[in-house]
Amino acid sequence: MSTTLAIETKNLGRIYKLRGSKKETRKELVALQDVSLTVQRGELFGLLGPNGAGKTTLIKVLTTLLSPTSGWARVAGADVQREPDLVRPRINMVSGGESSGYGLLTVRENLWMFSQFYGVPSQEANERIEALLEMVGMKDRMHTKSSDLSTGLRQKMNIVRGFLTDPEVLFLDEPTLGLDVGASRDVRRFIIDWLKTDKERTLLLTTHYMVEADELCDRVAIINKGRVLACDTPSALKQRLQKDVMFEVETSPLNGLTPQMMEEQPEVKKAALTEIEGGARLKLSLVEESALARVFSLFAQKDIKVMNLNKRQPTLEDVFVELVGRSMAEEESNEQSAG
Amino acid sequence: MNNQQARDRALNRPYSRKDTGWRLFLKTIIARAYPRIIGQQREISWVVFDVIMPMLAVISYVLVYRALKAPEEYIGFVVMGGAMTAFWMNVLWSMSSQLYWEKEQGNLALYIMAPNSMMAILLGMALGGMLATAMRAVAVILLGSLMFGVTYEVSSFMQLLAVFMLAMIALYGMGMMMASAFLLFGREAWHMANLAQEPIFLASGFYFPIKSLPFWVAAGASIIPLTLGMDAMRQLVFPSGFSYGFISVSLEIILLAGMSVLFVAAAKVLLAYVEKIAVREGRITESRR
Numbered sequence: 001m002s003t004t005l006a007i008e009t010k011n012l013g014r015i016y017k018l019r020g021s022k023k024e025t026r027k028e029l030v031a032l033q034d035v036s037l038t039v040q041r042g043e044l045f046g047l048l049g050p051n052g053a054g055k056t057t058l059i060k061v062l063t064t065l066l067s068p069t070s071g072w073a074r075v076a077g078a079d080v081q082r083e084p085d086l087v088r089p090r091i092n093m094v095s096g097g098e099s100s101g102y103g104l105l106t107v108r109e110n111l112w113m114f115s116q117f118y119g120v121p122s123q124e125a126n127e128r129i130e131a132l133l134e135m136v137g138m139k140d141r142m143h144t145k146s147s148d149l150s151t152g153l154r155q156k157m158n159i160v161r162g163f164l165t166d167p168e169v170l171f172l173d174e175p176t177l178g179l180d181v182g183a184s185r186d187v188r189r190f191i192i193d194w195l196k197t198d199k200e201r202t203l204l205l206t207t208h209y210m211v212e213a214d215e216l217c218d219r220v221a222i223i224n225k226g227r228v229l230a231c232d233t234p235s236a237l238k239q240r241l242q243k244d245v246m247f248e249v250e251t252s253p254l255n256g257l258t259p260q261m262m263e264e265q266p267e268v269k270k271a272a273l274t275e276i277e278g279g280a281r282l283k284l285s286l287v288e289e290s291a292l293a294r295v296f297s298l299f300a301q302k303d304i305k306v307m308n309l310n311k312r313q314p315t316l317e318d319v320f321v322e323l324v325g326r327s328m329a330e331e332e333s334n335e336q337s338a339g
Numbered sequence: 340m341n342n343q344q345a346r347d348r349a350l351n352r353p354y355s356r357k358d359t360g361w362r363l364f365l366k367t368i369i370a371r372a373y374p375r376i377i378g379q380q381r382e383i384s385w386v387v388f389d390v391i392m393p394m395l396a397v398i399s400y401v402l403v404y405r406a407l408k409a410p411e412e413y414i415g416f417v418v419m420g421g422a423m424t425a426f427w428m429n430v431l432w433s434m435s436s437q438l439y440w441e442k443e444q445g446n447l448a449l450y451i452m453a454p455n456s457m458m459a460i461l462l463g464m465a466l467g468g469m470l471a472t473a474m475r476a477v478a479v480i481l482l483g484s485l486m487f488g489v490t491y492e493v494s495s496f497m498q499l500l501a502v503f504m505l506a507m508i509a510l511y512g513m514g515m516m517m518a519s520a521f522l523l524f525g526r527e528a529w530h531m532a533n534l535a536q537e538p539i540f541l542a543s544g545f546y547f548p549i550k551s552l553p554f555w556v557a558a559g560a561s562i563i564p565l566t567l568g569m570d571a572m573r574q575l576v577f578p579s580g581f582s583y584g585f586i587s588v589s590l591e592i593i594l595l596a597g598m599s600v601l602f603v604a605a606a607k608v609l610l611a612y613v614e615k616i617a618v619r620e621g622r623i624t625e626s627r628r
């Protein structure tokens with residue numbers, strides 16, 4: 001294996017055996033299927049996909065918490081299944097919405113405790129805790145019990161925990177989940193600063209926030225139903241759609257008109273629907289701008305009013321729609337109803 | 340130090356070293372013991388639940404024994420039993436369920452993923468629990484002895500120390516073993532512990548000498564290390580304690596030493612199994628699946 005690779009997976013698969021009642025035959029859930037990826041050292045790599053796509057399962061395999069059922073994975077040069085003891089000192093992980101640590105301990109004490117599990121000298125750990133907390137704007141909360149922290153501050157503490165051990169490869173699983181706009185921005189800025197200072201540091205980030213992936217990642221893999229559908233830089237992914245004309249239309253309720261009906265029109269490539277208050281938001285991908293007139297005539301037939309119309313540049317969301325056929329929100333609600 | 344300097348220091352300077360091997364093992368034990376020793380003392384309610392409540396039980400037994408005109412040694416037995424109850428409750432409800440709660444909180448995955456040994460985590464929990472509970476036990480002993488005028492006459496400090504230490508190692512070894520079992524079997528194991536609590540209180544002789552029980556009942560109850568530990572300590576600290584002893588102190592020391600080895604080894608094997616299952620099936624570290 002090349003030493004420039006921080007992460008490498010080949011035909012990685014994971015099947016969960018679901019536990020049912022004894023009479024039932026055991027069901028299987030394919031969480032990962034034939035995932036082959038490479039992440040260079042120093043790269044900020046994003047895994048983008050809806051809930052249930054397999055992002056967290058992939059992170060669990062890469063962090064040695066779960067063995068794959070097929071294929072293999074190497075992190076920091078070591079096999080995650082056969083050499084977990086070589087992988088573990090070099091990695092760390094932070095998950096969004098986690099409640100790790102102990103509420104009775106202060107922020108500093110919790111962070112110190114976790115640093116000791118990695119063998120960090122106590123004094124150096126305390127110095128770095130202070131500095132990292134200052135960076136995320138939490139130095140004044142250093143002696144606050146973690147049970148007294150807000151969700152956002154708690155997540156910042158978790159983020160500091162992940163960075164504190166100075167890992168070669170850091171896994172962030174939805175790190176800004178549930179955070180307000182300001183806190184999310186602070187976290188993103190911190191991530192960028194951390195990576196800038198050492199070219200050997202690698203970060204794998206999972207998110208279902210398209211903007212986050214677009215803003216942060218050097219490369220993005222779009223994952224759905226356990227499969228990697230595309231992997232490239234955000235701009236290269238968007239370039240795929242550059243030839244299409246993209247419109248976003250807000251309308252009154254659709255009165256039975258479906259995205260499929262719109263897609264049946266000539267030169268209408270994709271129509272993705274998001275329900276909004278009092279109506280619908282449609283993202284249209286058209287081969288020619290003139291196709292918009294055909295969509296509008298459908299609206300007229302169904303007595304649908306157009307409230308807003310914007311021509312726009314393609315986003316990663318559009319790439320997802322192009323690859324999956326549905327928006328991420330639709331995919332998630334579909335998964336929930338199936339589950 | 341301004342923000343920029345803090346940032347530079349935090350991000351640019353690598354650690355001088357990261358300990359591995361036995362140093363990491365010891366660091367992990369101390370770090371995991373810390374929340375129990377320091378954190379738990381911050382919850383002042385322990386005075387009510389761990390000192391005042393057990394004292395109420397002690398007072399009840401003392402009043403009953405005095406009403407029945409039981410031998411005065413029984414008062415000392417009750418005070419000692421009241422103190423040792425704290426350790427048993429700590430092992431049964433705190434130590435045993437700890438890994439389960441660590442899973443629910445999301446800590447377990449972080450512990451497994453870290454380069455430390457999971458055995459060090461368990462030992463840290465045990466050490467922390469033992470030291471934190473010792474404070475409660477000492478409080479009960481002091482209060483009970485002062486209230487009821489209990490006097491002690493230690494016949495052998497060495498043997499007393501050996502019995503206490505071995506009883507603690509065996510008891511917390513058992514707790515470590517149960518922690519893995521609770522995690523594996525989830526709520527079923529919890530119910531078993533709940534079911535066993537009162538019969539064990541009776542059979543282990545927390546408030547009376549187990550010699551009063553039929554031999555085989557007392558022998559069966561001796562699987563709980565505190566049963567033999569308390570019996571030996573009572574023989575060693577009360578002048579007429581030997582006459583109430585179940586078996587000789589020397590034999591009890593040998594049995595406790597055997598139990599210590601057995602329970603700690605079983606805990607290690609069971610923990611390795613739990614870790615293996617966790618990675619293979621992915622359900623043990625996952626509170627939602």
